[in-house]
Amino acid sequence: MKPDVEIYDTTLRDGTQGEGINFSVADKLRIAEKLDTFGVHYIEGGWPGSNPKDIEFFARAARRKFKRARLASFGSTRRKHVAVESDDQVRLLLEARTPVITIFGKTWLLHVKEVLGTTPEENLAMIGDTVRFLRDHGKFVIYDAEHAFDGFKDSADYALATWEAAEHAGADIVTLCDTNGGCLPNEVARITAAARGRLTCRLGIHTHNDIGLGLANALAALEAGASHVQGTINGYGERTGNCNLISVIPNVALKLKKTCVPAASLPKLRELSQFVDEIANFRHDPRQPWVGATAFAHKGGMHVNAVQKVARSFEHIDPASVGNSRRVLVSDLAGRSNIVMKAQELGFKISPDTPELKDILARIKELEHRGYEFEAAEASLALLIRKILKHEEPPFTVDAYHVSMRRDREESVVEATVKVRVGDQVAHTVAEGDGPVNALDSALRAALTQFFPRIKKVQLTDYKVRILESSTGTAARTRVLIETSDGKDEWGTVGVNENIIEASLQALVDSVEYALMKK
Numbered sequence: 001m002k003p004d005v006e007i008y009d010t011t012l013r014d015g016t017q018g019e020g021i022n023f024s025v026a027d028k029l030r031i032a033e034k035l036d037t038f039g040v041h042y043i044e045g046g047w048p049g050s051n052p053k054d055i056e057f058f059a060r061a062a063r064r065k066f067k068r069a070r071l072a073s074f075g076s077t078r079r080k081h082v083a084v085e086s087d088d089q090v091r092l093l094l095e096a097r098t099p100v101i102t103i104f105g106k107t108w109l110l111h112v113k114e115v116l117g118t119t120p121e122e123n124l125a126m127i128g129d130t131v132r133f134l135r136d137h138g139k140f141v142i143y144d145a146e147h148a149f150d151g152f153k154d155s156a157d158y159a160l161a162t163w164e165a166a167e168h169a170g171a172d173i174v175t176l177c178d179t180n181g182g183c184l185p186n187e188v189a190r191i192t193a194a195a196r197g198r199l200t201c202r203l204g205i206h207t208h209n210d211i212g213l214g215l216a217n218a219l220a221a222l223e224a225g226a227s228h229v230q231g232t233i234n235g236y237g238e239r240t241g242n243c244n245l246i247s248v249i250p251n252v253a254l255k256l257k258k259t260c261v262p263a264a265s266l267p268k269l270r271e272l273s274q275f276v277d278e279i280a281n282f283r284h285d286p287r288q289p290w291v292g293a294t295a296f297a298h299k300g301g302m303h304v305n306a307v308q309k310v311a312r313s314f315e316h317i318d319p320a321s322v323g324n325s326r327r328v329l330v331s332d333l334a335g336r337s338n339i340v341m342k343a344q345e346l347g348f349k350i351s352p353d354t355p356e357l358k359d360i361l362a363r364i365k366e367l368e369h370r371g372y373e374f375e376a377a378e379a380s381l382a383l384l385i386r387k388i389l390k391h392e393e394p395p396f397t398v399d400a401y402h403v404s405m406r407r408d409r410e411e412s413v414v415e416a417t418v419k420v421r422v423g424d425q426v427a428h429t430v431a432e433g434d435g436p437v438n439a440l441d442s443a444l445r446a447a448l449t450q451f452f453p454r455i456k457k458v459q460l461t462d463y464k465v466r467i468l469e470s471s472t473g474t475a476a477r478t479r480v481l482i483e484t485s486d487g488k489d490e491w492g493t494v495g496v497n498e499n500i501i502e503a504s505l506q507a508l509v510d511s512v513e514y515a516l517m518k519k
């Protein structure tokens, strides 16, 4: 069944324009998989014409199967006075081999004349030629009308002509963009309605949050005839960011009462938001609407009392419907059902009556209290559940390790030794590395490869460190998040300790143990 509103995620393209955001190719693949499982309809992976990292992303993504989402590559209309078939940037779009291609073009005469330096007629030809060419190659084409609202306010006739040029050439969707993010909801509604009166294809909306109205503008457009909305997870994006899909999705589903992502995904909204923040190495914003830790926290005694009697008295929705929880009533049962859901998702046979559930829950609570977070470290969580559920011994243990570092003139030399036990056999290895974690990783791997040759393919792909505030007056703790790949899958593991090397070792051990477990 077709949803009332389509969700188009551009976290991996527009979102990466945000300050402080830098995703590796492995990060992008993990986020794409997460978005696909969650059920967004389109995932814009990048701009192949703008950087080699995005070309690599599309090459690797082409080998994967996405269950729900359609992958889109992003680019621009052809250059002026160049035949579309000889435009390199357009050729790279086809080479990305995505089913969907999104191209942007100019609506605003100011940009046509003074930025592109061309004529209004040539701009219309650039739009029409590019859309037609991509359609002729069998692509589903989304036309993003850059500065759609500013352009319309400047010259309504010309703006409409550019959108019609895209539609006549075969664009499947025309998306109106508030590129500078400075429009008001009533303007967005009025102009979207004008477009709706002239075009027959699906209309999209793409907004930015420069004056704090990204979400309001997207909803205004949806009520005025748009049915496709573009945005990013947690509102990442240049300047103050894009329209935040984490707010769009529940507003569409619960407030506008229209269908968008699968209903079963809505309770995973908070987890999706946290996952992407973890990968981006951002602290999750506690005040983020819908999903923040304080979104349903009740402090005032009277509120707490009222909420305990009738939740609805001080809550606009049931927090669980977006995967959040009330902060005064930490219900053991809620925690229990969350863990059951998560464990089933990870492939374990478990029910609310499984006797080990109590121990699993206690262990997770204890670790979370110590600073562990499992949102982006599902492999560590899977190992924890497996150990308790199956009463298994780990396949190996690290009996001892030593890391040393010395500076020799200009060069620093780091060396690690590791003693690993498998059954009653012991391996003792030494390795050098670029840094202590790299040396430790090499030594551990060298030792374990003797017992488990198949871990040769397993590689550490990313390493992130976060210093956790100390809450008890003790030394600050370090949380290490590691991403690992065997060329086929990626997984995340976590370690926490006052000592960064110890935290890293925990995450490394989990990453290898998970590789052995998954087979």
Ligand SMILES: [Zn+2]
Pocket (backbone or CB within 6 Å): 014, 179, 206, 208, 242
């Ligand atoms: Zn944008």
